[in-house]
Amino acid sequence: MDPNPKHSFVQLGVWTVVFNKPTLIPEWLSNFRNLKSKFWKKDRTKPGKSVFEMRTLVYLWTFLKEVYSLGPLYFLVEIFMNVWKIASSIMELYFTSSLLRSVTQSLETQQLDFDTVAQALVGKILLLVAQESVSKLGDKYKTILEERVKYHFVQKIMHSVLKFDLLTLEDPEVKSKIDKCGILTEPDTRMYEAFRDLLSTTTEYFRIISEISFIFHMFRGGSGFTLSIALALVRPLMRVLRGGLYNRSFVVFCSNLHFPRMLSLHMLGFNKGYREDRVTNNLGDYIEREFDKSRQELGDTCTKDYSIQWHKNRSIISEVFNTLAWDCTLPLFALRMLWDFSSVSIDELILTQQTSQSVHASFFRIIYSTERVSSNLATIRNTYSLAEVENKIKDGDLPYPLYSEEGNHSGAEIEFRNVSFKYPGTDNNALTDVSFTIKPGQLVVIVGVNGSGKSSAIKLLTRLYDPSSGEILLDGRPLPSYKLHDIRRATAILRQDHPVLPLSLRENVALGLPERNVDNDEVQTAICQGGADKVVQKLKNGPETILDPVNTVDTNFIGDTDEELKKVVGDKEVETDLSGGETQRLSASRILMRLMGGNIRLLAADEPTSALDPEGEYELFKKLREQSGGKTVIFVTHRFGHLTKYADLILCLKDGRLIEQGNHEELIAADGEYKKLYHMQARAFIESESE
Numbered sequence: 246m247d248p249n250p251k252h253s254f255v256q257l258g259v260w261t262v263v264f265n266k267p268t269l270i271p272e273w274l275s276n277f278r279n280l281k282s283k284f285w286k287k288d289r290t291k292p293g294k295s296v297f298e299m300r301t302l303v304y305l306w307t308f309l310k311e312v313y314s315l316g317p318l319y320f321l322v323e324i325f326m327n328v329w330k331i332a333s334s335i336m337e338l339y340f341t342s343s344l345l346r347s348v349t350q351s352l353e354t355q356q357l358d359f360d361t362v363a364q365a366l367v368g369k370i371l372l373l374v375a376q377e378s379v380s381k382l383g384d385k386y387k388t389i390l391e392e393r394v395k396y397h398f399v400q401k402i403m404h405s406v407l408k409f410d411l412l413t414l415e416d417p418e419v420k421s422k423i424d425k426c427g428i429l430t431e432p433d434t435r436m437y438e439a440f441r442d443l444l445s446t447t448t449e450y451f452r453i454i455s456e457i458s459f460i461f462h463m464f465r466g467g468s469g470f471t472l473s474i475a476l477a478l479v480r481p482l483m484r485v486l487r488g489g490l491y492n493r494s495f496v497v498f499c500s501n502l503h504f505p506r507m508l509s510l511h512m513l514g515f516n517k518g519y520r521e522d523r524v525t526n527n528l529g530d531y532i533e534r535e536f537d538k539s540r541q542e543l544g545d546t547c548t549k550d551y552s553i554q555w556h557k558n559r560s561i562i563s564e565v566f567n568t569l570a571w572d573c574t575l576p577l578f579a580l581r582m583l584w585d586f587s588s589v590s591i592d593e594l595i596l597t598q599q600t601s602q603s604v605h606a607s608f609f610r611i612i613y614s615t616e617r618v619s620s621n622l623a624t625i626r627n628t629y630s631l632a633e634v635e636n637k638i639k640d641g642d643l644p645y646p647l648y649s650e651e652g653n654h655s656g657a658e659i660e661f662r663n664v665s666f667k668y669p670g671t672d673n674n675a676l677t678d679v680s681f682t683i684k685p686g687q688l689v690v691i692v693g694v695n696g697s698g699k700s701s702a703i704k705l706l707t708r709l710y711d712p713s714s715g716e717i718l719l720d721g722r723p724l725p726s727y728k729l730h731d732i733r734r735a736t737a738i739l740r741q742d743h744p745v746l747p748l749s750l751r752e753n754v755a756l757g758l759p760e761r762n763v764d765n766d767e768v769q770t771a772i773c774q775g776g777a778d779k780v781v782q783k784l785k786n787g788p789e790t791i792l793d794p795v796n797t798v799d800t801n802f803i804g805d806t807d808e809e810l811k812k813v814v815g816d817k818e819v820e821t822d823l824s825g826g827e828t829q830r831l832s833a834s835r836i837l838m839r840l841m842g843g844n845i846r847l848l849a850a851d852e853p854t855s856a857l858d859p860e861g862e863y864e865l866f867k868k869l870r871e872q873s874g875g876k877t878v879i880f881v882t883h884r885f886g887h888l889t890k891y892a893d894l895i896l897c898l899k900d901g902r903l904i905e906q907g908n909h910e911e912l913i914a915a916d917g918e919y920k921k922l923y924h925m926q927a928r929a930f931i932e933s934e935s936e
């Protein structure tokens with residue numbers, strides 16, 4: 246990496262941390278700049294000027310209203326809890342200071358003022374009981390609001406995200422918005438935390454104002470007040486000036502290449518995914534040897550987490566000042582005593598110590614919560630702005646099919662007119678100037694070597710992407726003029742790499758028809774047709790088996806005495822490993838379910854049988870052809886010998902261009918690319934059969 250004059254580098258063991266060189270303004274204060282940027286945006290029309298952005302405020306207001314509507318009582322309890330925090334900290338200051346005063350005065354005068362001491366003591370104990378009770382009660386209500394807010398916003402984000410098309414989901418800005426919502430792996434409480442933090446930040450500012458006013462009143466504005474506040478500020482100020490690692494933007498990378506190599510070898514040695522290769526290729530010795538080599542190269546260089554090393558890297562002076570700052574009241578009073586013995590009283594010392602520590606804690610809370618305000622506002626903004634993101638693929642107005650009684654066929658007519666297509670962010674065309682027409686009900690086979698553009702053509706048909714130029718017509722009208730939902734409802738697409746869904750096997754098949762409840766007989770028929778019945782027979786719970794369950798079981802077994810406990814785990818959340826072929830049969834069953842029940846007008850199967858043996862492949866294509874009944878069918882496969890005989894049209898692609906089209910006889914007679922591919926695949930087919 247080129248050294249950038251604006252950057253500082255710190256080497257921590259194997260890690261290099263890069264951050265901006267410190268500026269005069271501590272980085273912590275940039276939190277306020279960040280906060281400002283949430284409300285003020287640069288005015289594009291007037292350089293150097295900013296305009297107030299209402300959007301953040303509108304989102305914030307909507308957010309608070311929504312949280313309130315989820316549980317007005319719980320919302321008010323949260324507000325009460327925060328007001329209580331302010332009141333109780335003032336009461337605590339009051340009772341503690343009166344207890345201190347009465348105790349020190351009694352000690353100084355050697356005369357017990359029983360009433361005052363007892364009153365302050367009882368007050369302090371009662372306050373403690375009240376604090377604990379309110380906090381317990383608050384926790385109970387808080388949990389309810391937390392769960393409601395969490396799932397409400399998870400559902401809201403789900404609603405926004407699930408309507409996005411592929412192109413929108415691939416957009417880096419949308420990706421980052423979804424990432425920031427933090428719900429990718431599991432439901433997240435980020436929105437509730439944003440609410441709680443915003444409330445507590447407001448509370449902290451009120452609390453500190455109340456505390457300072459109380460202390461001012463207590464010291465009657467004298468020098469004790471100034472001293473108390475100054476002492477309270479020392480440590481928080483140290484923290485702001487020292488700037489922790491997480492108070493600044495930074496990039497960290499491993500600059501010692503032996504460490505990532507060790508990690509790779511470690512993964513190779515222990516990761517489940519490499520188990521088979523490790524054993525069959527005798528990789529054990531190699532892994533051990535190479536791991537040891539990297540270990541030797543690394544020597545004693547520290548590989549611990551960089552954030553742990555960061556703290557250890559601080560200078561002694563900084564550490565001494567920091568420790569001193571924890572409690573400088575006593576040393577300061579000692580100094581004052583050395584200077585002027587009569588100016589110090591024990592009463593003042595204890596009071597200053599006590600009040601400054603209380604305010605000091607409040608200053609810290611303010612620092613922490615202010616740090617989070619802008620990120621909380623960003624979370625709220627992200628969540629609401631996701632709902633405003635428009636799909637990149639524009640929806641059409643026409644229903645599809647336009648006329649249900651259209652003609653006497655149920656297949657789609659497709660025309661590609663000079664279609665060229667480039668994937669977003671790439672320079673090369675995946676398809677170039679492709680033109681062809683598929684008549685309703687035709688069986689079409691697309692052939693071509695790897696990367697010739699076959700799958701891209703299928704993706705354009707369901708508008709996962711739109712052509713970069715040219716036009717696709719469906720039943721004589723431009724494809725974009727139809728409603729997307731209708732186009733997708735009328736097409737059945739079978740690919741080679743459908744994943745197993747983390748649902749029951751039954752649902753994996755029934756989801757071929759997500760818009761209606763299918764009965765068990767229909768599912769069973771689809772399972773048999775797709776050849777997945779053998780998979781079902783293997784499973785303990787039959788079609789109700791969840792194939793790839795979400796893991797919620799956690800265990801901690803110690804010693805031999807836990808056999809009974811181990812039985813509790815039993816067969817919970819057992820993952821069912823399906824072979825590639827079995828997975829493809831499952832996907833085929835889903836598509837057959839779709840063909841059986843839906844008003845499908847186009848079936849496109851894009852190499853759905855790559856993991857099946859030739860016989861299985863032949864059977865599946867036969868079933869698909871039989872079930873297609875008048876629908877337009879497009880098959881993409883490398884082993885097409887048994888199919889092209891039936892094909893009305895064969896499209897032969899090469900490097901994204903359509904180089905030949907016609908039926909089998911015509912293309913064999915043409916003696917071109919198709920003939921070459923046909924003989925090649927036939928040879929491979931015979932070879933694989935004879936193996």
Ligand SMILES: Nc1ncnc2c1ncn2[C@@H]1O[C@H](COP(=O)(O)OP(=O)(O)OP(=O)(O)O)[C@@H](O)[C@H]1O
Binds near residue numbers: 695696700701702
């Ligand atoms: N998501 C993508 N982003 C960028 N480029 C892509 C993407 N998918 C495919 N391509 C590129 O587009 C071209 C056509 O790919 P396509 O998958 O359509 O070919 P194919 O004929 O179906 O290949 P195969 O027989 O291997 O499945 C290739 O050069 C490929 O690298």
